[in-house]
Amino acid sequence: MGVLIDNFGAILNGFKVTLALFVLGAICTIALGVVLGVMRVVPVVGFRAVASVYVGIFRNVPVVLVFFIVTLCFPMLGLRMPFFAYAVIALTLYESAFVCEAVRSGLNFVDRGQSEAARSIGMSGTQMLTTVIVPQALRYTLPAIANYMISLNKATSIAGVFGVAEATIQLKYLADENPSDIFVIFLGIGSGYMLINFVIAGSLHFYERRWRPA
């Protein structure tokens, strides 16, 4: 237990970075995921093709490979950024493909009467999507999105290997100094992740009940 108290500062700093990665990643992921999800159902062939190729690739590629590509290939194209930004980009690219599929199935789940009603009061296609269909679809997909947010939180750990000092990499640093206490450090950091996931699941569950689809 002593190790955890002595190194509380280091672990806490790690979790601050993890949380920052998670929050930024979650905002970007949901935004890109919703845009891609809408692109997949809109009657424009080009948009649908691009979105489905994107989903086909990024859902079937390991997240470590996405990190590898972003950190290695972006500098080659003259896109130099801090490692933190690379990590957020990689997490967004990977996880938004999953959110996109969830949003798509939610969009198809919204009752047909809703789109007919929106049309009959004279809404345009864009108006109908942004004010009637997407908000309802998001409610349907909330449980799936909660799962992907938890998976996003776990994926932030990969950033530790690509130059971001987040919580998982602290295990490696602390274990070098206190090799005998590694089990306690492991349990401590693991419980931190458990707590974050618990908060994510709990808050989304709260909104799920509040916004229960009619």
Add this chain to the structure above:
Amino acid sequence: MKRRLKVFNILGTSLTAVLIVLALWQLAEAGQFEGALWSPFLEPGLWRTIGAGLAATLRAAVWCILLSLIVGTLLGIARLSDKRWIRWPIGIWVEFFRSVPPLLVVFFLFLTCSRWFDGLGLILQRNTWRWFSTMVGFSDFKTVGPLVMAVVLQQSAIIGEVVRAGILAVPKGQSDAARALGMNDGKLLRIILLPQALRGMSPTLISECVRSLKATTLGYIIGYLDLLRTGQIIASALHNPIPASFVIMMIYVALCLPISQLAEWLEQRSKRTRPLDATVNLPMADRLLAVGARQ
């Protein structure tokens, strides 16, 4: 209205085409399409190296998938036990390993157990046939052992939850009927509950297999010579990270996409057999088109 949709379609499609052409132009400007960067991928020697990496990835993946399915099923059944001293510890175990990042477990096991795995691998290598030990990969046990164990700890916890939900979803009448016929617990599970649960779970289980396969890339971090590590070695030796990562990415997509597609197909099929309101299943694109056409 239909004409307007057509105009939108053409405009949007040409916009995306222009964007793609611009992106490719950018790549060409950076000199990424030069033959020298891509020509090494025409040599069979390089493909032999990639093949070895692919074999290592598949070896780890097969271990991970098999073990996580077996352990996961056992965990799922154990969480449904009516004995509290089994149910609760297993519940804590599953919740912990489900929500911890797999990389944390990989680091932990690599730092603590890799020496034991190395020793075990050496013993097994000496005492089995050579073809068997190369096929299973006993010589890499130092890295593949912690990797497989970490992936199995995580995936079996996730699969355990899937199995538990699948068993709970079987209608209660089924187990009542089995009890009335005088079946014991084991028979009830084996003959009645698991086969019926499996039908509902199979899409999820198959996509979890894809997840296991993808998770083997964590071995890259602890120095297991898998497909991704091979790609990294190629990229740094030939100074061509973009072509190398493109090739590696395409291999991963070629491995995982068919399995994901199978899972999706199974899910669609199971949805179709359930009676649902036909309009609900109509894709949004068709709906937008249909509404547009009517106006």
